Amino acid sequence: MKATIMYGAGDVRVENVADPVIQHPTDAIVRTVRTCVCGSDLHPYHSMKPGRHGQSMGHELLGVVEETGSEVSTVKKGDLVIAPFAWSDNTCPICRDGFQTACPHGGFYANRQTAGLQAELSRIPLADGSLVVVPGVTERDEAVLPSLLTLSDVYLTGYHAAHMARIRPGQTVTVVGDGAVGLSAVLAAKQLGAERIILMGRHTDRTDLGVEWGATDVVAERGEEGIQKVLDLTEGYGSHVVLEAVGLMPAYEQSYRVARTGGVISRVGVPQYEEAGVGFGSLFGRNLTLTGGPAPVRAYIEDAIPLVLDGTIDPGRVFDRTYTLDETATAYADMDARTTLKAFITV
Amino acid sequence: MKATIMYGAGDVRVENVADPVIQHPTDAIVRTVRTCVCGSDLHPYHSMKPGRHGQSMGHELLGVVEETGSEVSTVKKGDLVIAPFAWSDNTCPICRDGFQTACPHGGFYANRQTAGLQAELSRIPLADGSLVVVPGVTERDEAVLPSLLTLSDVYLTGYHAAHMARIRPGQTVTVVGDGAVGLSAVLAAKQLGAERIILMGRHTDRTDLGVEWGATDVVAERGEEGIQKVLDLTEGYGSHVVLEAVGLMPAYEQSYRVARTGGVISRVGVPQYEEAGVGFGSLFGRNLTLTGGPAPVRAYIEDAIPLVLDGTIDPGRVFDRTYTLDETATAYADMDARTTLKAFITV
Numbered sequence: 001m002k003a004t005i006m007y008g009a010g011d012v013r014v015e016n017v018a019d020p021v022i023q024h025p026t027d028a029i030v031r032t033v034r035t036c037v038c039g040s041d042l043h044p045y046h047s048m049k050p051g052r053h054g055q056s057m058g059h060e061l062l063g064v065v066e067e068t069g070s071e072v073s074t075v076k077k078g079d080l081v082i083a084p085f086a087w088s089d090n091t092c093p094i095c096r097d098g099f100q101t102a103c104p105h106g107g108f109y110a111n112r113q114t115a116g117l118q119a120e121l122s123r124i125p126l127a128d129g130s131l132v133v134v135p136g137v138t139e140r141d142e143a144v145l146p147s148l149l150t151l152s153d154v155y156l157t158g159y160h161a162a163h164m165a166r167i168r169p170g171q172t173v174t175v176v177g178d179g180a181v182g183l184s185a186v187l188a189a190k191q192l193g194a195e196r197i198i199l200m201g202r203h204t205d206r207t208d209l210g211v212e213w214g215a216t217d218v219v220a221e222r223g224e225e226g227i228q229k230v231l232d233l234t235e236g237y238g239s240h241v242v243l244e245a246v247g248l249m250p251a252y253e254q255s256y257r258v259a260r261t262g263g264v265i266s267r268v269g270v271p272q273y274e275e276a277g278v279g280f281g282s283l284f285g286r287n288l289t290l291t292g293g294p295a296p297v298r299a300y301i302e303d304a305i306p307l308v309l310d311g312t313i314d315p316g317r318v319f320d321r322t323y324t325l326d327e328t329a330t331a332y333a334d335m336d337a338r339t340t341l342k343a344f345i346t347v
Numbered sequence: 348m349k350a351t352i353m354y355g356a357g358d359v360r361v362e363n364v365a366d367p368v369i370q371h372p373t374d375a376i377v378r379t380v381r382t383c384v385c386g387s388d389l390h391p392y393h394s395m396k397p398g399r400h401g402q403s404m405g406h407e408l409l410g411v412v413e414e415t416g417s418e419v420s421t422v423k424k425g426d427l428v429i430a431p432f433a434w435s436d437n438t439c440p441i442c443r444d445g446f447q448t449a450c451p452h453g454g455f456y457a458n459r460q461t462a463g464l465q466a467e468l469s470r471i472p473l474a475d476g477s478l479v480v481v482p483g484v485t486e487r488d489e490a491v492l493p494s495l496l497t498l499s500d501v502y503l504t505g506y507h508a509a510h511m512a513r514i515r516p517g518q519t520v521t522v523v524g525d526g527a528v529g530l531s532a533v534l535a536a537k538q539l540g541a542e543r544i545i546l547m548g549r550h551t552d553r554t555d556l557g558v559e560w561g562a563t564d565v566v567a568e569r570g571e572e573g574i575q576k577v578l579d580l581t582e583g584y585g586s587h588v589v590l591e592a593v594g595l596m597p598a599y600e601q602s603y604r605v606a607r608t609g610g611v612i613s614r615v616g617v618p619q620y621e622e623a624g625v626g627f628g629s630l631f632g633r634n635l636t637l638t639g640g641p642a643p644v645r646a647y648i649e650d651a652i653p654l655v656l657d658g659t660i661d662p663g664r665v666f667d668r669t670y671t672l673d674e675t676a677t678a679y680a681d682m683d684a685r686t687t688l689k690a691f692i693t694v
Contacts, residue, residue, distance in 0.1 A: 093584060099609040102633050164634070237440060252625075262446040271626040278599075279621035284614065284640045286449050287511070290625065293634030 003119035004057040004328045008050030010336075012057070012329040020115065020123035025071040028127035030063040030081060032347040033139045034149045035118050036319065037331050038085075039179050039342075040270055045332055058118025059085040059109040060152040064139060065131070066121065074128045080138055081131040082305075083117065083124055084298040085109065085153040090129030101294040106130070118328055120347055132301045137309070146316025146344055147308040150184070151301050154342065155315035157268050158184025159304070160295030161243040162192050165266035169193030174230055174258050175215070177245035178206040180318040180342040181268060183213065185243040187315060190214030191307075198230055198239060200254070206341055209317060223250070230258040238263065244292070245269045249276065256282050267292035319344035350466035351404040351675045355397030357683075359404065359676040367462065367470035372418040375474030377410035377428060379694040380486045381496045382465050383666065384678050385432075386526050386689075387617055392679055405465025406432040406456040407499040411486060412478070413468065421475045427485055428478040429652075430464065430471055431645040432456065432500040437476030448641040453477070465675055467694055479648045484656070493663025493691055494655040497531070498648050501689065502662035504615050505531025506651070507642030508590040509539050512613035516540030521577055521605050522562070524592035525553040527665040527689040528615060530560065532590040534662060537561030538654075545577055545586060547601070553688055556664060570597070577605040585610065591639070592616045596623065603629050614639035666691035 003017045020029055035058055044055065061083040065075050075081055088095050088106030095103050106126060110116030114125055124130050134148055150156070158181050167173060173194040175185045178201020189197050190213060199215035200222075201207045207218045219229045231238060238260035244251050247269030255265045256277070265288060277283065283290055307313045321340045323331040324347075331343035350364045367376055382405055391402060408430040412422050422428055435442050435450030442450050453473060457463030461472055471477050481495055497503070505528050514520060520541040522532045525548020536544050537560060546562035547569075548554045554565045566576045578585060585607035591598050594616030602612045603624070612635060624630070630637055654660045668687045670678040671694075678690035 093582075094608050097607075097609050099634050102608040164636070235440075260444075261441050261449040262444050267631065271631050274624055274626035274628055275622045276625045277621055278623045278625060278637065279618040281621055283637065284618050287446050287638075287640030287643070289511070289636060289638040290630065291634075291636040291638075293631045296634070 001120040002325055004116060005054035006044055006048060006057050007054045009044070009046055009048050011050065012045070012332045013054070014326055014328050020121050022067060022069045023123065024125065025069040026126050026128065027069045028065055028072055028075060028124045028131060029067040030061065030083065030122050030124055030131070031066045032061055032063045032117065032120055032122065033080070034062045034145050035345045035347060036060045036149060037328070037335055037343040037345070038153060039181060041332065042336055045336055056110050056116035058116035060149060061117040061122060062145060062149040062152065063122070068127060072127045075131045075133055079133045081133050082148060082152050082301060083122070083131055084301060086294065087114065087125050087130035088298060089126050090298060095129070098296055098299040100296040100298040118325070118345065120325065132298070134305055144308060146319045147314055148305070149344070150315040150318065151297065151304050151308065153297060154180045154318060155184045155187070156297035156300045156304060157181050157295040158245065159188040159300055160297070161185045161245065161266045161268040161292055162188035163300070164291040165241040165243060165264040167192040167194050167241055170195045171240040172196040172198070172234055173241040173243060174198040174200060174239035175243045175245065176200050176251050176255055177269060178203055178210060179245060182245035183210050183318055184315055185245050185268070186210045186215050187213040187313060189243065191313065198233060200226055200230070203338070227254060227257045234260070240264070241266065243268070247272050249273050252276050256288055259288050261286040264289040264291060268295060318342045322346060348467035349672055351463060352401035353391055353395060353404050354401045356391070356393055356395050358397065359392070359679045360401070361673055361675050367468055369414060369416045370470065371472065372416040373473050373475065374416045375412055375419055375422060375471045375478060376414040377408065377430065377469050377471055377478070378413045379408055379410045379464070379467055379469065380427070381409045381492050382692045382694060383407045383496060384675070384682055384690040384692070385500060386528060388679065389683055392683055403457050403463035405463035407496060408464040408469060409492060409496040409499065410469070415474060419474045422478045422480055427481045429481060429495060429499050429648060430469070430478055431648060433641065434461065434472050434477035435645055436473050437645060442476070445643055445646040447643040447645040465672070465692065467672065479645070481652055491655060493666045494661055495652070496691070497662040497665065498644065498651050498655065500644060501527045501665060502531045502534070503644035503647045503651060504528050504642040505592065506535040506647055507644070508532045508592065508613045508615040508639055509535035510647070511638040512588040512590060512611045514539040514541050514588055517542045518587040519543040519545070519581055520588040520590060521545040521547060521586035522590045522592065523547050523598050523602055524616060525550055525557060526592060529592035530557050530665055531662055532592050532615070533557045533562050534560040534660060536590065538660065545580060547573055547577070550685070574601060574604045581607065587611070588613065590615070594619050596620050599623050603635055606635050608633040611636045611638060615642055665689045669693060
């Protein structure tokens with residue numbers, strides 16, 4: 001089968017590799033219908049040292065079950081399924097708390113344990129916990145496939161930011177970052193009842209979608225100027241909630257600067273830093289709450305499917321260009337060049 | 348009148364100074380009935396450089412109104428009042444949000460703007476916002492005075508930690524620190540329905556009070572050993588909530604190490620650091636929430652007074668020794684030597 005392998009920064013190849021097989025009775029083999037490239041895939045695309053042994057890529061998947069292990073009971077051959085970007089048993093105390101990304105028996109894709117999902121076929125561990133069937137839909141229902149695929153990561157990552165911030169109706173929410181996750185956070189904030197949504201971003205083709213999804217204000221300025229603009233828009237008080245969908249230190253600092261006293265900063269951009277300000281001068285003095293982390297999309301996916309199917313939300317609009325699996329290297333390059341917001345890959 | 352002045356580390360004196368006078372029509376002059384020494388007063392007691400110009404001290408006060416400015420309407424001469432440790436207008440949007448410690452028109456005591464409250468008389472700015480009358484009680488009701496004084500800071504600081512952590516019935520709560528705030532946090536966690544309360548502290552005279560107030564387990568071990576003990580007590584998962592009442596970096600690190608995935612760390616110990624771990628390896632990877640800050644006790648005080656008066660809570664038990672105002676230097680020395688948990692000062 002074909003699979004996507006990265007051999008170093010800027011070097012993505014689609015190659016023939018051995019088909020995956022059932023290794024454990026809890027595994028399933030899924031044939032990919034749609035996959036995509038994540039903003040986080042661009043981190044190694046920038047920094048990976050070249051090497052002979054490539055890195056398998058991808059963690060977003062909408063597919064059809066091909067085969068199941070003997071202990072799999074909740075999915076069967078032929079089911080259209082969404083694979084959340086982390087696999088988990090979905091039964092342990094941590095999963096029952098709703099934090100499946102930290103399941104002690106689960107893990108992430110694209111490592112020595114499990115291959116990446118930008119491939120024709122994938123082995124999904126703990127399939128009962130890790131796959132969610134989309135009832136009544138087939139791969140021929142093309143119109144809903146993009147939005148269903150976003151439930152594997154991007155939309156529900158934006159949703160997680162909003163959920164962890166406990167957005168309440170009437171609040172002002174600022175979203176830092178106009179990438180696909182930031183725009184998803186706008187859509188989720190609107191769903192949770194935010195009254196005012198300030199989107200910080202300077203790519204008008206992207207912020208335009210943010211406005212369609214509920215952003216009431218767009219702040220294109222960056223740094224001090226951008227901070228001042230948000231404060232001006234909020235009578236000097238700042239934003240009840242800040243959803244940080246970037247992961248870089250300037251975005252962190254901007255977030256606490258535009259947060260209202262007593263407000264919440266919710267991060268879903270994977271931090272590219274370990275230490276940051278949390279003392280009296282940053283978080284503590286103004287009783288700011290810092291929350292967020294890897295989105296346990298498994299916890300939200302079943303509630304989101306009906307909203308996609310009935311058209312309440314259309315998160316698939318983050319996909320602005322479609323590629324075949326053979327074109328995946330181009331998809332990476334285009335996302336890296338920011339000519340594509342998020343690449344949709346048909347397999 | 349007599350007032351407490353610090354001239355350098357270890358050098359506290361009670362001296363005669365000019366009586367305070369009404370400076371603004373919104374001021375009140377309050378005669379002190381009881382005051383006390385705070386753990387945070389010990390920071391300058393350790394570090395203050397000696398100098399000729401002393402530093403006025405104190406921010407906890409139970410007193411009787413002596414005089415009010417022309418615009419003061421909610422308190423009058425003769426009222427027994429509690430002064431929260433920060434003054435505020437209690438009417439602005441930030442105060443209405445319940446974060447009076449960050450009132451843009453308010454401030455803290457013991458600085459150039461307002462003197463400290465370890466004195467016979469104090470000028471209270473914005474008296475309508477900054478003082479709370481204790482109805483039906485006089486300074487002769489000695490039995491309730493200690494607990495009422497704790498509503499000025501220590502008990503409601505512990506309460507703030509528990510409140511910001513949104514403790515829910517049935518949760519496991521770990522309290523880091525067995526000082527007066529940590530013990531108050533135990534009492535507050537119990538009030539909010541915590542099922543299991545693990546108190547990390549090694550002074551048995553203090554942890555004994557914690558056990559009386561609801562601690563179900565005491566962990567005397569520190570560092571790695573203490574962390575492992577908490578994990579062992581929680582089947583390896585850690586604590587839903589950690590209340591951090593110390594403010595030093597080892598306590599911060601201990602807090603995220605003993606927190607359960609998806610859990611909350613709520614800090615009320617004033618951080619003696621600005622930067623700390625918040626990235627994938629500390630907070631983000633396990634979806635930990637960091638919250639807390641200076642306690643807006645003004646927001647909680649009216650609800651707490653009836654609980655003190657009807658005996659539901661007895662937070663005044665943190666005071667284990669009484670001093671006169673003239674003995675304040677001894678009170679500092681005893682608290683610093685940890686022979687006194689919290690010094691109660693009669694004036």
